[in-house]
Amino acid sequence: MSVETDSLAVRATGSSGDVDETTLDRLEQEIAELDALILAAVRQRTDIARSLATVEAEEHDDAASRFEDLGSDGPALDRMLARLSAHDSE
Numbered sequence: 001m002s003v004e005t006d007s008l009a010v011r012a013t014g015s016s017g018d019v020d021e022t023t024l025d026r027l028e029q030e031i032a033e034l035d036a037l038i039l040a041a042v043r044q045r046t047d048i049a050r051s052l053a054t055v056e057a058e059e060h061d062d063a064a065s066r067f068e069d070l071g072s073d074g075p076a077l078d079r080m081l082a083r084l085s086a087h088d089s090e
Contacts, residue, residue: 042081045081046084
């Protein structure tokens with residue numbers, strides 16, 4: 001198996017035959033825990049961004065540079081997070 005994202009150049013190689021069932025279960029649990037952390041962080045960031053909604057737009061432009069390490073995906077991530085914070089909380 002080989003997985004690669006555009007700007008992150010993340011790779012996972014190998015096949016399930018190379019790893020025992022216990023290791024697979026542990027890796028799946030780690031992924032589930034990381035997914036939960038990511039969702040919690042996005043929700044927290046969204047809440048904070050909503051509380052800062054009154055801040056002027058030029059300050060938001062500076063935020064895009066925080067994601068420059070992601071290459072062309074950085075601006076896309078910035079726009080996605082901005083859309084999340086623009087929606088009313090459910």
